[in-house]
Amino acid sequence: MRLSSLALAAGLSLLRVAAHDGSQQKPLGDEKKGSQPNIVFILTDDQDLHMNSLDYMPLVKKHLIDRGTQYRRHFCTTALCCPSRVSLWTGKQAHNTNVTDVNPPYGGYPKFIRQGFNNAYLPVWLQQAGYNTYYTGKLFNAHTVENYDAPHAAGWNGSDFLLDPYTYMYLNASYQRDRDAPVNYKGQHTVDVLADKAYGFLDAAAADGRPFFLGIAPVAPHSNVQTLLFDDIGDIEQAAVFSPPIPAKRHEHLFGDARVPRTPHFNPEQPSGANWVRRLPRQGPDNVAFNDHFYRQRLRALQGVDELVDGVFARLGRLGLLDSTYVFYTTDNGYHIGQHRLQPGKECGFEEDINIPLVVRGPGVPEGRAVTNLVTTHIDLAPTILDLAGAPIRADFDGEAIPLRARDLEAAVGSRHEHVTVEYWGFAIGEGKLFGDEKSRLVLNNTYKALRIISKTYNFYYSVWCNNEHELYDLTTDPYQQHNLLHPSALSESNTEPLLLDGVPLGKVVARLDALLLVLKSCRAQTCVRPWHALHPTGNVASLHDALHARFDTFYEHELPRVSYGRCELGYLLDAEGPQWDVDGLVYRHGARWDEWV
Ligand SMILES: *[C@@H]1O[C@H](CO)[C@@H](O)[C@H](O)[C@H]1NC(C)=O
Ligand SMILES: *[C@@H]1O[C@H](CO)[C@@H](O)[C@H](O)[C@H]1NC(C)=O
Numbered sequence: 001m002r003l004s005s006l007a008l009a010a011g012l013s014l015l016r017v018a019a020h021d022g023s024q025q026k027p028l029g030d031e032k033k034g035s036q037p038n039i040v041f042i043l044t045d046d047q048d049l050h051m052n053s054l055d056y057m058p059l060v061k062k063h064l065i066d067r068g069t070q071y072r073r074h075f076c077t078t079a080l081c082c083p084s085r086v087s088l089w090t091g092k093q094a095h096n097t098n099v100t101d102v103n104p105p106y107g108g109y110p111k112f113i114r115q116g117f118n119n120a121y122l123p124v125w126l127q128q129a130g131y132n133t134y135y136t137g138k139l140f141n142a143h144t145v146e147n148y149d150a151p152h153a154a155g156w157n158g159s160d161f162l163l164d165p166y167t168y169m170y171l172n173a174s175y176q177r178d179r180d181a182p183v184n185y186k187g188q189h190t191v192d193v194l195a196d197k198a199y200g201f202l203d204a205a206a207a208d209g210r211p212f213f214l215g216i217a218p219v220a221p222h223s224n225v226q227t228l229l230f231d232d233i234g235d236i237e238q239a240a241v242f243s244p245p246i247p248a249k250r251h252e253h254l255f256g257d258a259r260v261p262r263t264p265h266f267n268p269e270q271p272s273g274a275n276w277v278r279r280l281p282r283q284g285p286d287n288v289a290f291n292d293h294f295y296r297q298r299l300r301a302l303q304g305v306d307e308l309v310d311g312v313f314a315r316l317g318r319l320g321l322l323d324s325t326y327v328f329y330t331t332d333n334g335y336h337i338g339q340h341r342l343q344p345g346k347e348c349g350f351e352e353d354i355n356i357p358l359v360v361r362g363p364g365v366p367e368g369r370a371v372t373n374l375v376t377t378h379i380d381l382a383p384t385i386l387d388l389a390g391a392p393i394r395a396d397f398d399g400e401a402i403p404l405r406a407r408d409l410e411a412a413v414g415s416r417h418e419h420v421t422v423e424y425w426g427f428a429i430g431e432g433k434l435f436g437d438e439k440s441r442l443v444l445n446n447t448y449k450a451l452r453i454i455s456k457t458y459n460f461y462y463s464v465w466c467n468n469e470h471e472l473y474d475l476t477t478d479p480y481q482q483h484n485l486l487h488p489s490a491l492s493e494s495n496t497e498p499l500l501l502d503g504v505p506l507g508k509v510v511a512r513l514d515a516l517l518l519v520l521k522s523c524r525a526q527t528c529v530r531p532w533h534a535l536h537p538t539g540n541v542a543s544l545h546d547a548l549h550a551r552f553d554t555f556y557e558h559e560l561p562r563v564s565y566g567r568c569e570l571g572y573l574l575d576a577e578g579p580q581w582d583v584d585g586l587v588y589r590h591g592a593r594w595d596e597w598v
């Protein structure tokens with residue numbers, strides 16, 4: 001039968017990967033070292049692309065957007081700080097890090113340590129490749145004044161970390177340098193404190209002369225949060241009191257007229273989305289006015305970051321390093337305010353939360369407001385940086401290097417993957433103020449898997465929620481994701497004439513997207529990059545377009561199980577996650593093998 005040959009082939013391809021998995025570090029030739037560029041990586045916190053925050057950053061525009069390339073289809077894969085950052089620094093999807101939350105037991109710094117990543121993440125590999133490595137700002141959540149030395153984060157020649165519970169206090173931050181005790185900066189603006197630390201590391205790096213990596217991770221424009229240590233409380237809502245970000249004094253009167261863009265999906269008359277999002281009430285005028293204030297505070301708080309970018313480039317220029325340094329500018333995840341009636345926050349699969357800024361400037365990177373439409377993700381960044389460093393790309397990476405130079409960008413058109421794997425487990429929380437008789441903005445059961453898939457002719461978002469609701473948006477015709485084509489009301493409207501997508505009936509497209517998601521939700525390594533290959537091991541299908549061929553109808557519509565959940569969980573518990581490709585390529589459900597289940 002079809003499936004056993006499929007399983008066999010998938011098993012074989014996994015064996016092939018495993019064969020050169022692990023100790024693939026080969027020593028670097030000296031000739032390579034001479035050409036290793038420096039890398040400055042600026043990582044903001046919760047910065048949006050879709051509410052136009054970059055338009056309010058003239059110095060980012062001057063140094064990065066005007067002199068580099070913008071990746072307009074860059075995505076994070078989990079729209080929450082800690083999982084997103086762990087994925088970024090390890091090059092793995094969250095289902096392969098199993099760091100899926102900001103706090104224990106499913107996430108945070110202790111989980112990062114427990115999963116063994118302190119010896120297997122980017123700075124460690126960069127040091128092995130001969131780099132000096134420096135970092136200042138927020139590394140992970142639940143990295144605290146109590147656990148920072150148990151153990152210290154590995155891989156850094158110099159570090160100065162923001163620590164919980166003061167990470168998000170703009171005017172009362174705690175930073176912890178190298179092996180020293182934490183230092184409190186009461187009354188000083190956290191981004192200004194950070195800028196000085198970043199400049200200091202830049203000077204030290206330049207003085208040493210070896211190639212360097214410098215990570216700069218300001219907390220702006222994240223909400224200001226008064227937190228208690230989660231360990232003491234164990235309840236995210238009790239442990240954190242959110243308020244709008246606080247700008248530096250010199251920026252607090254800027255942008256008085258700015259407000260959240262009034263796009264068609266801003267606080268709409270009709271609800272949209274699925275699950276809890278579809279049940280959100282429309283926001284009243286006081287709520288909208290407060291959220292516009294929240295928006296302005298974000299833009300103001302970003303001004304310190306804008307100045308920091310200017311300061312970094314001024315120093316790189318003075319130190320004579322501009323021609324030998326790549327500068328990356330991105331964020332951990334996006335942000336929404338008011339779209340789909342959502343209160344300020346992230347954690348969703350909508351474009352606002354997952355499609356985020358990425359701008360790169362450096363030797364050979366096209367400049368002059370260059371924009372590329374290649375699909376890239378945070379999982380691709382670790383391989384990108386190792387590639388720049390001339391270090392071997394690890395066989396267990398779930399992504400592939402992002403092309404940076406003009407020639408490579410051109411070569412990737414038509415061959416680069418067209419999908420993004422999006423996953424989320426656990427809570428969502430509104431970070432604004434409560435209005436009327438609202439008691440809580442905490443939502444549990446915000447667990448879902450999704451994919452984005454984008455080509456010249458199609459542009460979809462497909463998701464399955466843990467309550468087994470489905471979403472499908474055709475972003476070509478519905479760029480604001482207001483019409484869920486799989487909501488029961490949409491399906492009943494269209495039951496006379498089948499909806500067509502890209503000339504193919506809706507049901508046939510969904511069958512392919514679901515199969516793709518089935519592979520992606522538990523993929524490892526190259527299967528995450530070339531998922532169609534798992535479904536078509538002979539290699540004759542490399543895209544949704546190829547898979548839509550009518551000769552595959554039976555396979556997709558009748559031979560594969562559908563993605564579904566057994567129940568909602570706050571973490572990655574396999575027995576709640578329905579059918580899987582397991583490590584042998586077989587499919588099972590609730591612990592039963594595929595062949596027992598059909
Ligand atoms: C940075 O750390 C690495 C790994 O410990 C070490 O080999 C290298 O010499 C250090 N660089 C400096 C400038 O001390
Ligand atoms: C500011 O930080 C210090 C610790 O560094 C802490 O003791 C104090 O309570 C904090 N202030 C507020 C208002 O949270």
Ligand SMILES: *[C@@H]1O[C@H](CO)[C@@H](O)[C@H](O)[C@H]1NC(C)=O
Nearest residue numbers: 444445466467566567568569
């Ligand atoms: C969350 O999911 C669980 C299991 O599916 C269910 O029992 C519970 O009622 C759900 N809670 C909410 C708030 O929807």
Ligand SMILES: *[C@@H]1O[C@H](CO)[C@@H](O)[C@H](O)[C@H]1NC(C)=O
Nearest residue numbers: 098099105106571572573574
């Ligand atoms: C992920 O971590 C949680 C918490 O430690 C654990 O219960 C779960 O089994 C892990 N999931 C997988 C797939 O290993």
